[in-house]
Amino acid sequence: MIETQKTGSKDGKDIFVYTFSSEAGGCMKVTNYGGTIMSVEMPDADGNRADVVLGFETPEEYFGGHPFFGATVGRYANRIANGRFTVGGKDYAIPCNENGVNLLHGGDNSFNRKVWDGTADGNMLTLSYHSPDGEGGFPGAVDVRIEMTLTDDNAVRLEYFAESDEDTILSLTNHSYFNLRGEGEISDHVLTIDAGEYTPVDGNLIPTGEIAEVAGTPLDFTHPHLIGERIEDPFPQMKLCGGYDHNFVLWGAGFRRAARVEDPQSGRVMEVYTDKPGMQLYTANFVPEMKGKNGVQYGPRTAYCFETQLFPDSVHHDEFPSCILQKGKTYHDVTEYRFLTK
Template identity: 40%
Template sequence: MTTSPSALMRAYGVLADQTAINKVTLTNSNGVRVDVINYGGIITRIETPDSQGNMANIVLGMDNLQDYVNSSTYFGAIIGRFGNRIAKGKFSLNGTDYQLATNDGDNHLHGGVQGFDKKVWQMTPSTTANSAAVTLRLVSPDGDQGYPGTLTTEVTYTLTNNNTLDMQFVATTDKPTIINMTQHSYFNLAGKGDILDHQMQINSNAITPVDSGLIPTGELMQVAGTAFDFRTAKAIGKDIEAGHEQLKLGKGYDHNFVLKNKPNKDLVEAANVYEASSGRTLTVYTQEPAVQFYSGNFLDGSTAQESGLKHNFRSGFCLEPQHFPDAPNQPTFPSTTLLPSDVYSTRIVYEFGTK
């Protein structure tokens, strides 16, 4: 018996300032389930079937609100205003210099000390005959974390009966600013263990290599003949200890892969992943020019979740569609400037399956 999609909201917890946080559970007609809280727009759980039809959670997360408040791993969060790193937190726009919050050594990472991952969003659930959705809204004031302009943002997560999670990001500003939003879920398609046997394919010919602070050098490095060549599927762990200088800098994969996308911003397939023991697959589509592949190199086993998934070294991977890191300081990179006359709009789609 198939059921209609549902989007149910319930209490999740209370912040120290007594702000109530809610959770929306999206369920499609196939029983695929996505849990979202309005703290950080965090996806706390994604349950999908394996090839035998057994449901399990395939994303890393915490078991309670306080753990998310204390966490610095960005598990499942909306990332903004600017995903990835900006060198020394500095950039210039229209002749004005700006200093952003620095929270990664000397650099600005994922929107700053209180990025979108630490904000309380307004949250509205909705359903149609074929989908369950939740819309999250946030107004980031002028000067927030050092960014210019009041940014009005809306993110909609739509779980369809085709087993896709379709994520739409929209934002407007009242003065010129920069923006680079993404979603930061960590996946483990087996629901246990590490991710080194997952078969990964990334549709990319080049990465943006980084320096010791993980800031792009401004060059492009072709992946052919290197540990970064995922043009044909291979195990994440196959070359991760290959001794490549870039792997040493990131303690594994933590790199921006340049995608072959079209200027008219059609959705393109960025990457696909297969895990043999469960038969689960994940395909990531995006309108962004790049995807950051992160192999969970800074997870240290200090946290875990009720499902028994311990957050050990390389127990989850991220595929974060985005513009290039440090783009405001790199004139050859695609622009991340947003003007008051424009609307920022981008889409990321996670497609869940089995084979």
């Protein structure tokens, strides 16, 4: 079951916190403000729980600026060069919100700043949002639905659905920052990514259009590596991003494993499964020094994001999987974060 608690209101709409519990000892809190995952508490190898996502204690703390902690982002996850694109022969320009040159995660009017409608039924929370035509500068009226579940074996399942009344672009993801230890740097956490290629970026962190092999680079996680083992490598792509902030071209198709990360100290393990073609690994390189939940200190490289996604800037690259959602068609994808111990 899911417990529901009203905490306040914003823009004339009620704000709620939904608390999930699993038979395996997991607990998750979600707020309908921004479709935000506020906390995920998971047991370690000895049964001791810790909160393994970064964020704040109350929904109201998410109203201000923050680095998309736990947020549902859209209409377009990741970056679009110059905030400009063309759909159906019509040009669109959206004010850039990253260094004046990129549209990042849908801009300043992203889904993470909206109050969603929430309905809890059993162990599933359904969040829905109607995005009017032109909202945030994007074409088409889009209806989005997310079905969130914490399974009894401690998997956080996020299933996305959307439809538009005209052709548009759409790419949705969740921007949770994970730290399986609960706090501190993540340099000694062990990572595997099921991808042999990635999309290199230019100086503005926009894909060049190339799909490059990870072999022989610090981006090769086809076998387990410590996250901090090569994070300071002088490889040009690492220097551009100040660490890891790259889209990996996942092996295979359909619903399959994308990544596995282990914390050797706590014994916690997380595996990422998705049917999306790409996944952004981000090691919180630009997270400012700040206090989060329970007074925990956040900052650069204190967490990792696994943003399952369509490729960044794909609207400008015909060689990438298409981000066009056609009128009357249904957008659908699913991602799971499975928590284990070893």
